[in-house]
Amino acid sequence: MTATRPTAPARPTGPAAQRVTQARVVRSEWTKLRTLPSTAWSLLAAVALIVGFGALYCLVRVTRPPSDPAAAAAFDPTAVSLSGVQVAQLAVGILGVLLVAGEYATGTIRVSLTAVPRRLPVLWGKAVVFGLTALVLCLPAVLAAFLVGQSILSAEQLDSRLSDPGVARAVLGSALLLSAGGLLGLALGALLRSTAWAVAGLFGVLFGPQLLTGLLPATWSDRIYPYLPGPAGVAVTAVRPDPATLAPWNGFAVFCLYIAVGLAVAAWQLRRRDV
Amino acid sequence: MIEARGLTKRYGDKLAVDGLTFTVQPGMVTGFLGPNGAGKSTTMRMILGLDAPTSGSVTVNGRPYREHAAPLHEAGALLDARSVHPGRSAYHHLLALAQTCGVRRSRVDEVVEAVGLGGAARRRAGAFSLGMGQRLGIAAALLGDPRTVILDEPVNGLDTEGIRWIRSLLRELAAEGRTVFVSSHLMSEMALTAQHLIIIGKGRLIADTGMDEFIAGAAPSLVRVRSTDLAALETLLRSRDVAVSGADDGALAVSGLSTDQVGRLAGAAGITLLELTAQQASLEEAFIELTRDAVEFRAPTTRGASS
DSSP, X not given: OOOOOSSOOSOOSOTXXXXXXXXXXXXXXXXXXXXXXXXXHHHHHHHHHHHHHHHHHHHHHHHSOOOXXXXXXXXXXXXXXXXXXXXXXXXXXXXXXXXXXXXXXXXXXXXXHHHSTTOHHHHHHHHHHHHHHHHHHHHHHHHHHHHHHHHHHGGGTOOOOTTSTTHHHHHHHHHHHHHHHHHHHHXXXXXXXXXXXXXXXXXXXXXXXXXXXXXXXXXXXXXXXXXXXXXXHHGGGXXXXXXXXOOXXXXXXXXXXXXXXXXXXXXHHHHHSOO | OEEEEEEEEEETTEEEEEEEEEEEOTTSEEEEEOOTTSSHHHHHHHHTTSSOOSEEEEEETTBOGGGOSSHHHHEEEESOTTOSOTXXXXXXXXXXXXXXXXXXXXXXXXXXXXXXXXXXXXXXXXXXXXXXXXXXXHHHHHTTOOSEEEEESTTTTOOHXXXXXXXXXXXXXXXXXXXXXXXXXXXXXXXXXXXXXXXXXXXXXXXXXXXXXXXXXXXXEEEEEEETTHHHHHHHHHHTTOEEEEXXXXXXXXXXXXXXXXXXXXXXXXXXXXXXXXXXXXXXXXXXXXXXXXXGOOSOOSOOOOO
């Protein structure tokens, strides 16, 4: 390591050329995302979980097909082949947490916010880049899980087709849910700044409220349950809508509303808190 | 140019920075000195808009840093060499930073070369030594060709060659007309680099002075003298109202007179001298003396003299 000329070369670009824009920050965040090996591995692990877990569960179910007509009527081949989505949702959510909380843990956030002192473009940039990346990776993964799973189930004529009512929506909805879950993690990471707290928060938001409503009188809990983040999000992945939950897209809209609120609070915090 | 006006930061009941008012001028290296915990890093974070002041204000090139459209062109900063994701390569760290404001890719290669990182830039930053981390941090600071350069303890972890490189880099940046603001807790380091000093202690301004004035004012000279007849010499000097104190090895420390004057006085009185040495109190001692009493300095002073 030898030092060369101890000077910065002459001004290459003027100040006007060096404006910070949202598009440039998005590009920067894309570079950050793709140049961290751990991120790539986590995303690949999520894809493997979606396909692998689904295929595995289909193999289990095909050896033990539903024995009576009632069980056969309740059997949902799409849901079986997409069973990996619930596990992958946590993986993608945790990755979302790490993308922001990791910057706080390493101190990189101070460098990022010195480069973009208005701060909010960094949060929006991360959300756009991660949301789209997760969607672009998860959509083919969910589709592959569905196709692989159905081909396994077809051995016992248990399979469904993409053209069956509600199936295409459930497949697309699963990919959207994964991406949205990633954004939920990202919002929690930005809000809580600590990986441990944000991961705990992610589990808490997705599973906690359901447990608490169990303590309420049934008439109350039945009314509240569909609007909780977990059940609302999952509604879009069901082929046959569950009467206990909201209609598929309504449920997903409610889930997105939670994320929007989370991101809005995170943005407000990011503007005013010291780093 | 950096202008702080009554800059104050309070954490709970602790006043980390207490009413700092100073101006950092372009075209010279300004040293920002203070013992550890004096509030240097907090001040730098406020300059860069990372921490909001409890009261007061600070501007970079005439505006709060946050309001600049092209921030990396206004100020380049090194706050902490470890503020890099250990899993990312140095090159990609710099590239992501450059892309926020449309700095060309070739400029990333330029700064990598300029700081002497060379081939190491493609390696994971987590594998870097502290010295290499400092070089990476300085590369990041220079990326936007900034008008103001802010470096927090840049010599930490650098080897002798690296320290020499930093000194010439800082002087060169200043000679190009940039504002260069460098913190350190080592007076000796600043004495070799800075033309101006801002000294703080316990969050308060102790001195805002030119380096030459500081050296002249803060380091009173002493003359060490030994003689075959110390008692006679001491009596002679005291009779002329000269401050004299005894050293434990049988020498006298005389202040306020030059070696020539002491020699002539002794010669005229027929006293034999065995040793006659001029001693400069070190700048480091003067600095420690100055900051030790930090809390007793109520108002900002313009002179760095301590008594």
